[in-house]
Amino acid sequence: MKPWMNKVLSVDERVQRLLDAMTLDDKLAMMHGGTPDAALGIPALKLNDGPGGVTGPEEAAGTQLPAPVALGAAFDQEAAYRYGEIIGKESRERGTSLLLGPTVNIARTPLNGRTFEGYGEDPYLSAATGTAVIRGIQEQGVMACVKHYAANNQEADRFTQNSIIDERTLREIYLPAFEAAVKEGQVASVMASYNKINGAHGAENQPLLTRILKDNWGFEGFVVSDFLATQSTVKSIHAGLDYELTLPFKRYYGEPLKEAVAQGLVPISLIDASAGRVLKEMFRIGLFDRAPGEGMVPAEQLTMREEEALRLAEESIVLLKNEGGLLPIGAQGTIAVIGQAAVHLIASGGGSAHVPSGAKGTPLQAIERRAGKGRKVLYAQGTAPVPTGPSFVYPSPLAFLTVPAEAFENGLAALSYDTPDLSGEPVRAETAANLNINWQFAGVPHPASARWTGTLVPQETAGLFTDFRRVPLMAGRRARHR
Known part of the structure; x- marks a missing residue:
């Protein structure tokens, strides 16, 4: 038996024994989604988006949960735990080991395309809800990655814009939910954002990644860059970035990092620290000690979880009393249904957070059935459909x-x-x-x-x-x- 597979040893001892057996190439592979030597027996690190449910192709569809911002409206940590529990179970069944979620960015503008992924504008609510979701995910044996650290709150120029924020505002508004994720949720990973914060991009922001996250808060997990968000090799790893999420033709870690080590620009101790952080969380969550999931969500489980998703949606609804008959609601009249979600089965939003739905009917059809033949139902799309994936793919x-x-x-x-x-x-x-x-x-x-x-x-x-x-x-x- 390989010494690092001995479950009697502490996690730190298992990590150190594995690091001692790894080559530099093996360690670098752990830092950019590569493949270490198969003889080491290191489980594949499979990543999946999923702030509102586990994303994936239609044939492997999981449970489409209510939008995270709706979950925030429930003001219910127990509901938030159940929400994370569903995501965690389906992630494990799908073979996912690192779930890229939850999102705890604060809602600051309604024009931000990722607002639906978070829990609203209140730092305390976001902290309480996000922490409960993390516990629900990680207690199923899947690592969570809280995102996007930090101040990633607008759509315009979000890849390059500079958020200039004083220390007090950072600590009181933008960071409490991340701090709670670390200290209370024991989250395995933190995702660095695209934008600049006080002049430095999230993935190479030393004050955020090292001084606050790792030194002040005592974070022992690993830091992941947002997709294609890494800006440098030497500066990023010295700032505290541990794992680069990117594509093969745009890589700052891997071979560029190996060259930086050869030139003496990056000490091997930094490589050991970053690779060791990834391995530590994999050991802690139990990835070395069990077989991966089968890759599909069992149909019988999906049916039960869809019922739970309905209950979560009901708990998130905010009811208004129609005093004095102010709203034109009655047995007569025409019903107007506006919005793409009425026909496209998008519970939250598109892009990287889109979760395919296995439902057979649509909200519009349900409204038409409930209205009956005596009422007219008119539908208008309202806006262009939310893209559920890339429409212009760059191949070789x-x-x-x-x-x-x-x-x-x-x-x-x-x-x-x-x-x-x-x-x-x-x-x-x-x-x-x-x-x-x-x-x-x-x-x-x-x-x-x-x-x-x-x-x-x-x-x-x-x-x-x-x-x-x-x-x-x-x-x-x-x-x-x-």
């Missing part, structure tokens, strides 16, 4: 395809480049129906650029354009991330 240059000629009449010819100025040969070509692009999370390398070319055919003519039937269109988009 080998995936270059010839654009069909008809694309210029029907749809748009979409070309992507791995340069910031549309130069060089395109690395991807496809026909796009429209310009509904989820650019940041499409796996596009940065810097990068893309061009969409096509012909718009107006349905009507008027005024000066009476004889102008076909309008050429060319649109370009560049992505620059420093």
Whole structure:
């Protein structure tokens, strides 16, 4: 038996014995999602998003829970624990070892696209709710990763904007929920945010990652960067970043970190500390001592958990008394249903937090049934559908395809480049129906650029354009991330 597999030893002893057996490459693999030597018997570290339920493909769908912000409205830690318990159980069944959630950022603007992932604008409520969710997740044998640390509270320029916040405001508004996650929730991991905080990006912010998180709060887990949020190699690891979440073509850890060690810019003690933090949490949560999940949520469990999700939704509803008949609610009249969630089964939001639903019906259908034949129900989408995943994926240059000629009449010819100025040969070509692009999370390398070319055919003519039937269109988009 390998010495680190001896459960009689303390967690720290098991970690140290494993580190002693690992090469530098093995340790670096633990810091960027690589694969250590299989002979070491280290379980695969499988990550999954999941602040509102375990995300994944339709065929492996879990329970679509109410939006986290709705859970916050329940003001109920017991309900929050049950919420996390469902996520934890389904994560374990799916084979997930690190669940990227919960989100405890404070709601500061309604225009923030991630507000639905948190628990509202109150630091105390966010701390109490988030801590209960973490306990529910981790008591099922899955590591939680609280995010996004810190002050990640707006949509505009959220990858680059600088949040300038004094120490008192940080400590009283933006950090209490993270502090509670560490001290009370014993969370395994903390995710560093994209934005700058007082001039330094979250993933290389030494005051936040080391002085406050690890020194002041005594955090013993590991720090993960948000996806593609790492900005440097040497500066990040010295600041306190332990694990880089990224893509192979944009990596600051791995080989660049190995070179930094060879040049004497990063001491091996820092590598041991970061890799050891990851291993310690894996030992603590029990990943070394059990078989991974089967990869699917059992159908019979899914049915029971959907019923629990309904109860959680009911507990989050805030009721208003209709005094004096102010609201036009009665047995007669037309019912207006507005919003994409009425037909798209999106309980919270899209993007990385979207959870597929296995439900057969829609809220609109339920309203129509309840209204009966005697009442008219009108539906309007209201806004464009929330994207549930990337719509413009960047593959390898080998995936270059010839654009069909008809694309210029029907749809748009979409070309992507791995340069910031549309130069060089395109690395991807496809026909796009429209310009509904989820650019940041499409796996596009940065810097990068893309061009969409096509012909718009107006349905009507008027005024000066009476004889102008076909309008050429060319649109370009560049992505620059420093």
